[in-house]
Amino acid sequence: MLLKRLFDISVTIPGILLLSPVYIVVAALIVLKLGRPVFFTQERPGLHGKPFNMIKFRTMTNETDDEGNLLPNEERMTKFGSFLRSYSLDELPELFNVLKGDMSLVGPRPLLIDYLPYFSKEQHRRHEVKPGITGWSQVNGRNAIGWDKKLELDVWYVDNRSFWLDLKILWLTVVKVIKREGITHEGHVGMPRFDEYVKIKRSGS
Numbered sequence: 001m002l003l004k005r006l007f008d009i010s011v012t013i014p015g016i017l018l019l020s021p022v023y024i025v026v027a028a029l030i031v032l033k034l035g036r037p038v039f040f041t042q043e044r045p046g047l048h049g050k051p052f053n054m055i056k057f058r059t060m061t062n063e064t065d066d067e068g069n070l071l072p073n074e075e076r077m078t079k080f081g082s083f084l085r086s087y088s089l090d091e092l093p094e095l096f097n098v099l100k101g102d103m104s105l106v107g108p109r110p111l112l113i114d115y116l117p118y119f120s121k122e123q124h125r126r127h128e129v130k131p132g133i134t135g136w137s138q139v140n141g142r143n144a145i146g147w148d149k150k151l152e153l154d155v156w157y158v159d160n161r162s163f164w165l166d167l168k169i170l171w172l173t174v175v176k177v178i179k180r181e182g183i184t185h186e187g188h189v190g191m192p193r194f195d196e197y198v199k200i201k202r203s204g205s
Helices: 002-018 020-033 079-086 094-100 113-118 123-128 147-160 163-179 194-203
Strands: 039-045 051-057 104-106 132-134
Touching: 002 020, 002 094, 002 104, 002 163, 020 051, 020 079, 039 113, 051 094, 094 132, 104 163, 113 194, 123 147, 132 163
Parallel strands: 104 132
Antiparallel strands: 039 051
16 A cells, blocks of 8 residues: 555645645634644544544533533534534644554544444454545545444445545545535534444344
8 A cells, every 4th residue: 555655645745734824723713712722632543443643623612510521522512613623624633643654544534442342343344444534434424324334334445445536535525525514413513422322222222
């Protein structure tokens, strides 16, 4: 996959330079509207499930309840944070993850470490490639589709990946971002938690 890595680098470096004014403006607005920190980092599973720290722009407040626990995502999301997500601006810092080599421009989206025990053997195959900023499931429903379909599409990408498919996904991503399609899942800021979905599914509820 040397070609894929060379392509990632050749696009990412100019992309970071061209987008530097956007980084500065978004960071300044986050400090103004949400406060510090500007970035949100979280451990995610990468290639073969190896953890790495993914970086994004912060989109939620740090509000907590009386016991010091963070409020639900829906209560901490602001209009400004929703705006950043609707145009995928919160994901721009992930270009540095691509530059470092933890991610690729195209691949299955890195999910939570907590989900690893809940994947089936087939679903685990999504980790046979580096996670991406965008992917096949992102341009075929994103957060608007269910977990089973989403993971099925991720594995389909693993089996059918090619340079030309990556170019197609990147182009479709631009179209999806402009149309702001599939940003949320009904009743949730993003997707409902996968571990909770599996538990409910196994219980037959």
